[in-house]
Amino acid sequence: MTNNRVNKLRFSKKSSSDKIIFTSYSKRNFYLRSDISAFILNAGRTPISPFMNFDYNMAGLVDKNLIRVANNTMLKKSDEIWIFGEISDEVLIEIYLAKRLNKPIHFFKKIDGEKFEEVRQDSVILEDVSSWLWDWVKEDKVLERWHPRLRFKKSYPLVYPAYSKRNFYWQMHISQFCLEKKRVPLNPFMLFRYFLGDSVSREGVYRANSNIVEISDELWIFGEISDGVLDEIKIIKERGGRIKYYKITKSNPVVFRQISAKSAKFEDENLEKYRHLL
Incomplete structure (x- = not known):
């Protein structure tokens, strides 16, 4: 995501209104994933959507348990969880986890x-969930033994994979590589693909992109460094985050091989003057 004209806006500090929203919805509403993310972006929030970030379970490229831990x-x-549509089994578990974490929960329907x-x-519709189980969630009863996803207590570090739009077509492989490294x-190219068909302003997408860099623990750079990737390096360095470079x-x-910052290449030779920032 590179655009010199909006770099200052795109990488401004995260404000208190820029909340990170975890989106939860049934696989039957998978087709609404872009609309849901656009709705949240247009509301001035930053969506983290599993169905955008991992497509549909990464098309089977990785162990599903890795995706469960990642979700x-x-x-x-995230700061809040927003529920869209009917309550499926997976949505129920995400509501349960959000309640355990004291996350604000909001429910939405398509109009x-x-x-x-x-x-x-009290107006939501249950998709394939027993009413007694839904009552248990609302009453804050313990459900750990009822669902395999609740057995995963661990978390993995968040990594922001930074790469030029010229390497856009490696997006799924890059995510697979990160997950297999337990990250x-x-x-960004999956969360906001491809800028959600211009249904939101570019400024809104850049602001959200800045927000997800801010919450990431590490920055992994894949391929040549563009001016946009340089800005992402600046943010993570200010936060003291870890940076890795991959050829x-x-x-x-495709093969991703870790290299030193000294060996990293720039997309444009005019950017070479910024090597000291790596």
Whole structure:
């Protein structure tokens, strides 16, 4: 994500209004994922959507348990959880976890086109969940033995994979690589793909992108460094976060090999003057 004209706006400090929103909805509403993320962005918030970030379980490229831990980690790192549509089994568990973490929970239903409106908890519809189980969640009863996802207590560090739009097509492979290293990728080209069809302002996307860099523990750079990646390096360095550099070897399968900052290459030779920032 590179645009010199908006760098100052894109990488301004995270304000108190820029809350990180974990989105939860049934796989039956998978087709609404872009609309949901756009709705949250247009509300001035930053969406972290599992169905955007990991597509549909990473298309089977990684162990599903890695995704379960990653989803739990993202929920823990979020400020609020917003529920869209019917309450499925997985949505129920995310509500349960959010309640345990004292996260604010909001419920929404689709009303027209790309629009959603907030509704009360007592008006939600259960998709494939027993009413007694829903009552248990509302009453804060312990459910750990009822669902495999609740057996995962661990979390993984959040990593922001930074790469030029020229390497956009490696997005799924990059996320797979991070997950297999037991890191949770907050992959901007997947979370905001591709800028959600221009249904939100570029400024809104850049602001949200800055917010996910802010909450990341590490920055992993893949391929050549663009001016946008340079800005992401500045943010993570200010926070004292860890940075790693990877060379992309375009083979089948693709290979990511860790290199030193000294060996990293720039996308544009005019950026070489900023090497001291690496």
